[in-house]
Amino acid sequence: MSDPSRPKGPKIIAITNQKGGVGKTTTAINLGAALAEEGKVVLLVDLDPQGNASTGLGVHREQRGLSTYDLLLEEVPLQDVVRKTDLENLFIAPATTDLSSADIELVSNEKRIFLLHDSLRAPLVADLGYDYVLIDCPPSLNLLTINAMVAAHSVLVPLQSEFFALEGLSQLMLTIREVRQTANKELRIEGVALTMYDARNNLSKQVEADARENLGDLVFSTVIPRNVRVSEAPSFAMPVLTYDPLSKGTTAYRHLARELIARN
Numbered sequence: 001m002s003d004p005s006r007p008k009g010p011k012i013i014a015i016t017n018q019k020g021g022v023g024k025t026t027t028a029i030n031l032g033a034a035l036a037e038e039g040k041v042v043l044l045v046d047l048d049p050q051g052n053a054s055t056g057l058g059v060h061r062e063q064r065g066l067s068t069y070d071l072l073l074e075e076v077p078l079q080d081v082v083r084k085t086d087l088e089n090l091f092i093a094p095a096t097t098d099l100s101s102a103d104i105e106l107v108s109n110e111k112r113i114f115l116l117h118d119s120l121r122a123p124l125v126a127d128l129g130y131d132y133v134l135i136d137c138p139p140s141l142n143l144l145t146i147n148a149m150v151a152a153h154s155v156l157v158p159l160q161s162e163f164f165a166l167e168g169l170s171q172l173m174l175t176i177r178e179v180r181q182t183a184n185k186e187l188r189i190e191g192v193a194l195t196m197y198d199a200r201n202n203l204s205k206q207v208e209a210d211a212r213e214n215l216g217d218l219v220f221s222t223v224i225p226r227n228v229r230v231s232e233a234p235s236f237a238m239p240v241l242t243y244d245p246l247s248k249g250t251t252a253y254r255h256l257a258r259e260l261i262a263r264n
């Protein structure tokens with residue numbers, strides 16, 4: 001169902017945290033797959049030069065063709081970059097390693113922070129029928145991440161349930177505020193998702209308690225457990241939902257998808 005208060009076109013969510021290894025890509029793939037399973041048409045935009053989301057969904061390096069680099073720097077239209085995945089309703093705009101130089105190439109471009117916005121918010125995109133666009137961001141607050149924040153309606157922050165998790169958050173919140181004040185005043189925080197949660201570990205519980213105390217309702221009630229099936233799935237080029245439909249990771253990402261849909 002689309003939100004009548006929002007203009008036509010997909011809901012665009014940037015999945016971001018400048019820390020690496022916190023579960024951004026894993027969340028992009030599996031939340032995307034879970035939303036697709038709920039019947040939503042989902043586009044995952046891989047904005048990390050490492051291209052892990054592309055590999056994890058079975059788009060191999062040698063067959064990537066046009067990529068998000070072309071989307072940003074060559075102004076290739078979105079529909080020429082998008083590929084199908086093995087999952088019905090789930091599409092991907094893959095990343096190639098060229099994207100690692102994009103950050104520098106963008107500096108001299110006067111539209112540098114609006115390029116992804118102009119591409120994803122183009123009137124034609126509304127006709128492509130996506131319900132959600134999830135942007136998998138690189139592990140830094142660079143121009144690629146700023147492009148994602150300027151293009152997005154909201155930001156979803158995966159937070160690894162470990163010590164220091166909350167430390168980088170103030171910098172992230174500051175950046176979000178800056179983007180709001182300058183280029184995208186509508187940018188909201190969709191929510192913070194605790195990832196790699198270990199219920200037997202007191203530290204996980206402590207991080208959860210701190211996050212809920214400091215961030216309140218921004219923290220999704222769904223918590224993503226640490227689950228080996230989740231980490232194995234990408235090497236089989238599948239979301240955990242297809243790799244192991246009965247795993248705890250699968251159940252958690254399904255819950256997260258339903259919570260996200262309910263929030264919208």
Ligand SMILES: Nc1ncnc2c1ncn2[C@@H]1O[C@H](COP(=O)(O)OP(=O)(O)O)[C@@H](O)[C@H]1O
Nearest residue numbers: 020021022023024025026196225226227230231
């Ligand atoms: N819920 C989870 N359970 C177990 N391993 C996980 C889970 N989420 C992520 N991982 C693993 O942690 C590592 C970092 O996750 P990733 O999604 O690539 O982080 P990021 O994109 O933020 O750098 C990967 O090896 C991934 O397989």
Ligand SMILES: [Mg+2]
Nearest residue numbers: 024025048052
């Ligand atoms: Mg990643």
